[in-house]
Structure formats: C-alpha cells, structure tokens
Amino acid sequence: MHADVLTRWLPEAIRACYLIAALLFILGLKRMSSPRTARGGVVWAGVGMLLAVLATLLLPGMHHLGLIVLGIAVAGGLAWWSGKRVAMTDMPQMVALYNGMGGGAAAAIGVFELVGAARVAAMGGVDAMAPAALVLAVLGVLIGAVSFSGSLIAFAKLQGWMDRRFVFPGQQVFNVLILLLAVVLGGVLIFAPPAMAVIAGFLLAALAFGLLMTLPIGGADMPVVISLYNALTGLAVAFEGFVLQNEAMIIAGTVVGAAGTLLTQLMAKAMNRSLGNVLFGSFGAAAGEAQAIDGAQKEIEAPDAAVMMAYAERVVIVPGYGMAVAQAQHKIWEFAHQLIERGVKVRFAIHPVAGRMPGHMNVLLAEAGVPYDLIVDMEDVNPEFPNTDVVLVIGANDVVNPVAKTDPASPIYGMPVLDVVAAKQAIVIKRGRGKGFAGIENALFYADNTRMLFGDGQAMAAQLVSELKSLDA
Amino acid sequence: MHADVLTRWLPEAIRACYLIAALLFILGLKRMSSPRTARGGVVWAGVGMLLAVLATLLLPGMHHLGLIVLGIAVAGGLAWWSGKRVAMTDMPQMVALYNGMGGGAAAAIGVFELVGAARVAAMGGVDAMAPAALVLAVLGVLIGAVSFSGSLIAFAKLQGWMDRRFVFPGQQVFNVLILLLAVVLGGVLIFAPPAMAVIAGFLLAALAFGLLMTLPIGGADMPVVISLYNALTGLAVAFEGFVLQNEAMIIAGTVVGAAGTLLTQLMAKAMNRSLGNVLFGSFGAAAGEAQAIDGAQKEIEAPDAAVMMAYAERVVIVPGYGMAVAQAQHKIWEFAHQLIERGVKVRFAIHPVAGRMPGHMNVLLAEAGVPYDLIVDMEDVNPEFPNTDVVLVIGANDVVNPVAKTDPASPIYGMPVLDVVAAKQAIVIKRGRGKGFAGIENALFYADNTRMLFGDGQAMAAQLVSELKSLDA
Amino acid sequence: MIDGFVALYIFMLAAFTGYEIIARVPVILHTPLMSGSNFVHGIVLVGAMVALGHADGPLDIAIGFIAVVLAAGNAVGGYVVTERMLEMFKSSRPGGANGEKG
Amino acid sequence: MIDGFVALYIFMLAAFTGYEIIARVPVILHTPLMSGSNFVHGIVLVGAMVALGHADGPLDIAIGFIAVVLAAGNAVGGYVVTERMLEMFKSSRPGGANGEKG
Ligand SMILES: NC(=O)c1ccc[n+]([C@@H]2O[C@H](COP(=O)([O-])OP(=O)(O)OC[C@H]3O[C@@H](n4cnc5c(N)ncnc54)[C@H](OP(=O)(O)O)[C@@H]3O)[C@@H](O)[C@H]2O)c1
Numbered sequence A, B: 001m002h003a004d005v006l007t008r009w010l011p012e013a014i015r016a017c018y019l020i021a022a023l024l025f026i027l028g029l030k031r032m033s034s035p036r037t038a039r040g041g042v043v044w045a046g047v048g049m050l051l052a053v054l055a056t057l058l059l060p061g062m063h064h065l066g067l068i069v070l071g072i073a074v075a076g077g078l079a080w081w082s083g084k085r086v087a088m089t090d091m092p093q094m095v096a097l098y099n100g101m102g103g104g105a106a107a108a109i110g111v112f113e114l115v116g117a118a119r120v121a122a123m124g125g126v127d128a129m130a131p132a133a134l135v136l137a138v139l140g141v142l143i144g145a146v147s148f149s150g151s152l153i154a155f156a157k158l159q160g161w162m163d164r165r166f167v168f169p170g171q172q173v174f175n176v177l178i179l180l181l182a183v184v185l186g187g188v189l190i191f192a193p194p195a196m197a198v199i200a201g202f203l204l205a206a207l208a209f210g211l212l213m214t215l216p217i218g219g220a221d222m223p224v225v226i227s228l229y230n231a232l233t234g235l236a237v238a239f240e241g242f243v244l245q246n247e248a249m250i251i252a253g254t255v256v257g258a259a260g261t262l263l264t265q266l267m268a269k270a271m272n273r274s275l276g277n278v279l280f281g282s283f284g285a286a287a288g289e290a291q292a293i294d295g296a297q298k299e300i301e302a303p304d305a306a307v308m309m310a311y312a313e314r315v316v317i318v319p320g321y322g323m324a325v326a327q328a329q330h331k332i333w334e335f336a337h338q339l340i341e342r343g344v345k346v347r348f349a350i351h352p353v354a355g356r357m358p359g360h361m362n363v364l365l366a367e368a369g370v371p372y373d374l375i376v377d378m379e380d381v382n383p384e385f386p387n388t389d390v391v392l393v394i395g396a397n398d399v400v401n402p403v404a405k406t407d408p409a410s411p412i413y414g415m416p417v418l419d420v421v422a423a424k425q426a427i428v429i430k431r432g433r434g435k436g437f438a439g440i441e442n443a444l445f446y447a448d449n450t451r452m453l454f455g456d457g458q459a460m461a462a463q464l465v466s467e468l469k470s471l472d473a
Numbered sequence C, D: 001m002i003d004g005f006v007a008l009y010i011f012m013l014a015a016f017t018g019y020e021i022i023a024r025v026p027v028i029l030h031t032p033l034m035s036g037s038n039f040v041h042g043i044v045l046v047g048a049m050v051a052l053g054h055a056d057g058p059l060d061i062a063i064g065f066i067a068v069v070l071a072a073g074n075a076v077g078g079y080v081v082t083e084r085m086l087e088m089f090k091s092s093r094p095g096g097a098n099g100e101k102g
C-alpha cells in the first residue's frame, strides 16, 4: 500500500522537478544575458540541474545506481578540478572540451537506444522504436558525434597541441563524401531493421566527419566554431530527449540550440565575417594589392612614455591579443590605477573582436579587477579619441588599423576599428614588427603621432609601473 | 479505401495547419512590435487565421457545417463593415467590443463542454471530463465571461453611452462577494457532478462580476482596462484550447495572455500609475494642498501667432487630447506642411500618454499623413526645447504641465512631462480655461513666454493655415 | 493527446515567447499591438466551430452558434481594425530607413 | 507521452524562447553566455542516467557508463567554468548602477 502510493505520486513529482528545472534554465540564461544579473543566472541554472539530477536518481525502475553515482562522482570531480585550476585565458578550450563531452553523451544515448532496437530486431522483433523516435535518435547520434570529435579538435588546437592547419587538395570534396557516407548509413538504420555493424559504421563516419571538418580551420576562428558545436550539442540533446520522452532535455536542448545558433552568428558578425567563411573560407584572400605604407616607426622609451601619461588629462588604454599572450592585464591595471590616483581620467576601450574570442579582453580585465564601468565600447569611445591626450595600445594590432577605413584592397577593409589614429598621441606596446591576426601592415604604427614601445607586454607594463613610482619618489 | 486514406492523413494535415497558424501568429506579433515591419505582421497573422479556419472546416465528423458558415458569414460581415467605417478615434472601443466577443466565445465553449458533462452526469454517467480539463473549462468560463461583460461596459463608456462613474458605498466589498459567489459555484462544478442550474448560476455570477468591476472605472482609464481584458480573453482561449485539445488555441491564447499582461503593465506605467490604482483607485487624490499659481494668462491672436511661426527657425508642435476632440490633425498637418515649405524646421513632439490611449496622437497624426520621422519622442525632444523658437501646443494640458516637476503636492508630481516651458516661446491652443484629465491648473499657461490662442482646435488650425496663405499673397 | 504536464510546458514556453515579443515594443505601437493581439485570440473561432460541429440537440446548437458568432466577430473585426491602424504607419523616406526609431 | 506534433510545438516555442533570450546580449557577455548555454545542455546527464539505469548486459552498461561520464563532465565542468567567468563581472560602484550598460 505504502509502496503503491509512492509509485503513483513519484513519477508526477519527478516530472514536476523537470518542469521546474527547465524553467530555471530559461530564467538563468535570461539573467546571464545582462551584466548586472549574470552572476545569479548560472546559480539558478545550477539549482535546476541539481534538482533534475536528484529527481532522476529517484526514478522508479532504475538499476546500476552505484555505477551511476560513481560515474558522476569521478567525472564530475575531475571536471570540477580541471575547471577550477585552468587559467582564465584557457577558458575557451575548456568550454570546447566540456561541450564535446555533452555531444558525446547525447550520441552515446542515441547509440544505446539503437543498440537496443538492433537487439530486438536480431531476435526477430519489429518496430522496437516509433518512426519519429528512430529518426531523431539517428539524427542525435550524427550531430552529437560531429560535435564530440569536432570539439576535441578545437580543444587540441586552442591548447596548442596542433598548430598547423591540415589542408590538402580535394579536402572539401572528401569531407562531403564522408558526410554522405554517414547520412546514407543513418538512412539504412532508419529504413532497414537496425544492425550492430551499421550502427558502428555510422558512428565512426560521423566522428570522422567532425574531425575532418574541424582540422582545416585556423585556431583563431575556433571561438565561432565552438559556439556552433555548442548549438549542435543542444540540438542533439533535444533530439535524444524526444527519444527518451524527457521534456527537460527537449526544452533545454532546443533553447540552447536556438540560442547557440544566434550567438554563433553574432560572434561571426562581430568579426565582420560570415559563418560560411569561417567554416570553409580562409582569411586574408584580399581582392587586390594592398597599398604600401610610407614612413618609419618612431620609438619611445618607457620613462618618457610614463611621464607622458602621468601628466595627461585623458588616457585611453586599448588592449589586444598581445596583452593576453603576455598575461599583462594585472600589471596594466596596476599602472592604470596609479594614473587614476594621480588624477588622470583613464578608460579602457575594448573592440568587439580584440583578442581571440568575443569578450576576451573583458574577461581578462575583469580577472585583473578592472571595474566594468571603466570599460567603454567601440561606438562610445570612437568620437572621443580627438579629445584624448594619450592612447596606450598594448598588444592590439588589427583592431586599431586605420587601413580598414582607407584601403579597399585590404582584407580587413570595412571592419569597424578603434579610431586611435585620431588621438593626440598614441603609444604602442608590442614585441617587434610582428603582424596581427590578419597578417597585414598597420598604418597606425607609422603615423606621426605614434610612438612604439617595443618589448613584451608584461615586462613593459611593469616598467611603466616602476617609472611612475619613481616619479613620486 | 480512398476514404480510409483521407481519414488517416486528414487529421495530421489539419494539425500541421494549426502548427503553421501558431507559428504565423507568433511571427506576426513579432513583426507588429516594430514600426518598420508592423504592417506586414497583421497580414501574416491573418494568413494563419485563414489557414486554421479552413482546416477546421475539413475536420472529420463535423456537423452543422451550413450553420457554421452562416454564423461566420453574418457575424464576420457585420464586424468587417463596422470595423471599416468606424472613425480612427473610435478604435479603442471597437477593440473592446471585439475583445469582449472573443471572451464571450471562450466562455460559450466552456459552457458547451460543461453542459455536455452535465448531460452525461444526469444520465448517471461519471467523469465525463478529465479533472484537469474540467478545472480549465470552469476557469475559462469565469475569465471569459468577466472579459465579455467587462469589455462591453468599456465599449459603452468609450462610446459615450455611460458617462457617469457608478460608485456606491461598500461597492468593493459587494464586488468581492460576487466574485466569491462565482468562485464557489465554479468549485461546485468541479467537485460535484455538474448540474445545469449550477452552470447557469456560475455564468451569471461571472458576467455580473465583470460588469460591476468595470462600472466604477473612469472612461479615461479604459485603454488599460481593455488591455487587461484582452490578456484575460487570451488566457480563457488557452484554457478552452486545452479542453478541446487544440494546440493552436493553447499557444495563441497563452502568447496573447502573456503579451497582453506585459502590455497592460507598460500602458499603466506610461501613465505613471499602477494597475491596482487604475482598477481600484481614483485619480487626483493628492497628498496635500497644491501650490497656487501666480500671474495671468496672456492672449494672442491667430495672425500674430502665424507670423511668429512663419519666421521662426525651429517649431515644435505638441498635440494633446484636445486635438483629438477637435479632430484638428488634418488642419494642423496642413499648417505644418506650409511651414516646412517656407523652410521652417517643424517637428511633432508626442508625450507617451498624450490623449486617452497609448499611441493616440501617433495614430491621429499618421491618419492625417504626418510621416513618422517628423515625430519625436519625449526623451529626444526635451533637451532641444531651449533651442526651439516656438512651441505650438494644441489641446495638450497635463503632459506639458511643469508642476509635475516643481510641486510635490500635485497629483501628477513625478510624471515626466514635455519641457515646453523651457522653449523661447509657447503658443497654446485651447477653447478656454478647461482643465485637463488630472483636473489641475497648468503653470505653463501663466508663464511669461506663453501666449494663449483661445478657440476650438480645428477652427484655430484652419485660421492659422489661411493666415499663412495670406502672408504669401 | 496533451496531458497536464505537457500543457504546462507549452504554457510556460508560450508565455515566455509572448512576454519577450512585447518586451521591446515602442509606446507608439501599444494600441495597434493591443489590437493585433486581440485579433490573434480570435483563433477561438476554431474552437467555436468544433463545438458547433459536434453539437447535439437545440441547446448545444444554440450555445455553439453563439460561440461561432461571437468568435467570428472577434476574428474579423480584430483583423480589420488592426489592419487599418497599422496601414497608417509610413515613413516620409521611401526606404523607411528610420524605421527602427519608433 | 509527447507525440510528434506536440514535440514540434515544444521545439518551436523553445526555439523562439532561446532566440529571444540571446537577441539583446552585449558582446562582452558572448563568451560567458556560450559557456552558460554549454552548461545548460549538460542536462543530457539526466538522459545518460536513465540509459545506464535501464542497461541490460555488458555492452549496454558500457555505453551507458560512457554516457554518464561524458555528461557529468559537461554538466560539472560547464558550471565551474561559467561560474568563474561570471564571478568576475563586478562594478566599481557598489550598487551596480551602471549595470545595464555592458
Ligand atoms: N575576438 C574574437 O572573437 C576573434 C576570434 C578570432 C579572430 N579574431 C581576430 O583577431 C584579431 C584581433 O585583433 P587584436 O588587435 O586584438 O590582435 P592582433 O591583430 O592579432 O595583434 C596582436 C598583436 O600583439 C602583439 N603581441 C603578441 N604577443 C605579444 C606580447 N607577448 N607582448 C606584446 N605584444 C604582443 C603582436 O605583435 P608582436 O608579434 O610584434 O609582438 C601582434 O601584432 C582581429 O583580426 C580579429 O578579427 C578575433
């Protein structure tokens, strides 16, 4: 009697937990999309996740509970540990890794269902799965597997384990053929009774496609690609959620699928490129011969640069990828802080695609403790450069290159840039004559009112700090 | 065989039509919320509606098709005719009327189902409806009926058929008692086998509550109330949609319910009031004694006013409720047009709650053909008044009253207003010393740089037009 | 078949959708949008047709017919009025470049 | 039970919801939001648990266990990383008055 009551209300209560979890996911994501509420958002979503997982443990008829808890504890523990100790700049590859794992999990669930159906078919049973469920299970495996292997390659590239872009003639045709193979095998699974060998071949083809598709993409394009795989994993989760008739999976997966698709587009747009160009094109194929740049780069030494800024009224600091490479954010903030204490009005100007991922600079500056109301967007700061006494560019190149406005033959022509060249004085910290991501010359470095401060970003920032201190001593 | 195929694919095809209709509704509403795409939006939604209705005609097992088509043709024809010939200014009451009809239809569907259940119960049957369906059917009747009778009262008030606010002592207690009666009868329907008499009593109590609740609300608050009833009808439709297991109704109804709720709040907020205050409070209960206004109103004649504006550089026209009363929008636009042709920079400044419904002035000016890029919002225009040579106020009062900023005892204190008093010169067209909606004195009319041009809005605008013409003759 | 839980999910998601659609609407469109959403719940006509289509006996027919008449008024009237209101939103520049401004 | 049509409705509405949530996000939050949505699809853990919980025979158990391990990594890692990223968004003014600016 007691057990009877339990089994009656339990499934309803569990479904209620899933409903609440889905609600918390949506509300959490909503909060995450505004800076003021973002911190709370992830906690809301986390509570939803906890609720859903605990409810699932109580689901009637579950076996292998020990194994389940073990798997969660071990993998969760490892993920927790790795997530906690990774450096801020390595976040994108961790997102890629975790996302790939999610895609793999969705694919595994689909394989699990297909294997079960194959077993029924082998014993002469028919129609182990409803047609809609079968189709979505197969699609989920395909998408999930592509996201899995693709994300792992993205992880490896960003981690620096694979530097080269693997390109060979006929590559795109080959990739399309692999995809076709996967689709055909998937079709066989749907229209013929599923067999083990076909399932294995299908899974392998899908994994191979994800791998091959990601290999030729350059490391710097990875954030967009990761975002795409993130959306794909969401979709795969939604499809397998339908197979398992689990509403929380359907809703969370679809929401992420749609949100991720839009986010991918926004990211590509912020880089002034199309998604197709990121996936299949190569950057830098310019239309004509770029204009040559006249003049010479004029150097400056750290003491002079420090004095210039110490006695300026308004200073704008423009960080770029080089600041991330040099891990110079803490020193730069220390320097900025000193300037502020001297009464200088300091602001940080962030270009939408500075660095190698959207918001890269924001994350780094936030890590260093720069309050985000000192950070200004490109649109807001551009009109103010003419009134700015000194702009300190640290490790930025493409995002301050005026040829984007002046030279139609340049590969970055048309990309909005920070108008540093309009400021009264610019000081550029970089190591040498290295090019930026787009691989082109930068007219700013040759401008009359620009001075180059050559050296590693962190070392130079430290030197500026000590020069300022010596001014007061 | 043929018929068999039909009955198999037909219901699926019809459900697909409903799905597409729901999609079109959402996309249509989305388009309607941006001025550039708004016109297309209603067409999208219209296509969805047509599709859903045609699909329903094909639903298997439908009787009385002739009667259905007759009902649609007659009621639809009348609605088409009335909707086409009503004046622009009478739109809000037409929305109220049509909305009430929708609420009534939802209530009728619920009653239909309850009556069916009562018939089964009377013949000794049990559980004609699932519990969830029964609860939602009852809720739908309650909400739909309130929306029906409430909207009809709103219609009558706006149409000018009922001018008085019907107020009597203990009214609110009485209303609550009627609501309680309806809720109790609804509960009886849910927990006991439904009976005809209870259904009738329940319906009557719900209708009475909608009526009584709306009677004491002043005519000028009606737009907010109509928006509320609009949201309620949406909810009722969603509930009855669940009872009929019709996904299009569930989704469209819920979307409208949520959208309408938010819209109601936005409308109330634009009037600087809370929804509770609109429904249960009365306007003008100020905290203390309002400050007296010194000075006298200084008059001007139409010829002088025309000359002043003809030779101004920048003129801003501020329309208000009086322009709607006088139907002066066409004449005012003719006048503005003449000024523009003379090289004067003319703009229309619209306060969010000018008139008696949100967007009232926009609709009127649009009707007169004023292009909407000549129309500026309050936030944009307020900083520009000090540079404006002449402001022409026509029939506006509360929305240009500076006491909203200066006098904490005023009932409109805190409401953002158009800063007309900051302009170099203001000319105010109104008939006499009539007060505005808030019933208070207006300090602008006594300001040094304000001149009063007394007369009916339309007559005065016409006079300004002919004065301008005579300038050129 | 839609059971209670699935209905709750649909309610939840549809409510989010409706809310988000409106969240960015400019004041100028409040009244047309109220009218437009009034039209959309005219979909109750479908339910009214189903009711009348399954009516059995004079009382049923009467109730069903009332539902159809009221619902048709909602749908058709709502469309006409909304269309007329929105028809008037036009820009003086043909491309409507200023369109987003409201 | 969710049949195909109801699933389509849920897909449609959830997709709208997801789209609208992102539509207004500032660039500064692109990466944390990518990470946050990565965490949310960690709900796949629930499905993996159900699979392993109904596994029958060694192959099933192996596949199910792989699913659980991968999914747990997604969920836990996604949370930790997102939390760390978002933790860093703070304003210099305590009330966060500038919060909406991004
Ligand atoms: N944000 C994104 O989502 C994203 C994603 C993919 C691609 N991109 C692309 O990446 C580019 C970003 O522009 P950006 O201006 O930030 O960077 P950038 O154009 O890549 O330039 C970085 C500069 O930093 C210097 N640098 C490197 N290491 C340094 C160190 N240790 N200390 C000091 N300087 C150092 C380099 O010059 P030296 O070698 O001379 O030092 C280089 O010129 C854009 O073209 C954008 O389209 C952005």
Ligand SMILES: NC(=O)c1ccc[n+]([C@@H]2O[C@H](COP(=O)([O-])OP(=O)(O)OC[C@H]3O[C@@H](n4cnc5c(N)ncnc54)[C@H](OP(=O)(O)O)[C@@H]3O)[C@@H](O)[C@H]2O)c1
Pocket (backbone or CB within 6 Å): B220, B221, B222, B223, B271, B319, B320, B321, B322, B323, B325, B326, B352, B353, B354, B355, B356, B357, B358, B359, B360, B394, B395, B396, B397, B398, B399, B400, B429, B430, B431, B432, B433, B434, B435, B436, B437, B438, B455, B456, B457, B458
């Ligand atoms: N927009 C909404 O959604 C909404 C809804 C409900 C309430 N309200 C409230 O309504 C008020 C709107 O302010 P408002 O400034 O537009 O209007 P108002 O304050 O109501 O003032 C209208 C003025 O127009 C004059 N007038 C009337 N008929 C006229 C005619 N034929 N020719 C010329 N003038 C005429 C009246 O003065 P004379 O009698 O001397 O001519 C009156 O002072 C606000 O208080 C607002 O809160 C707005």
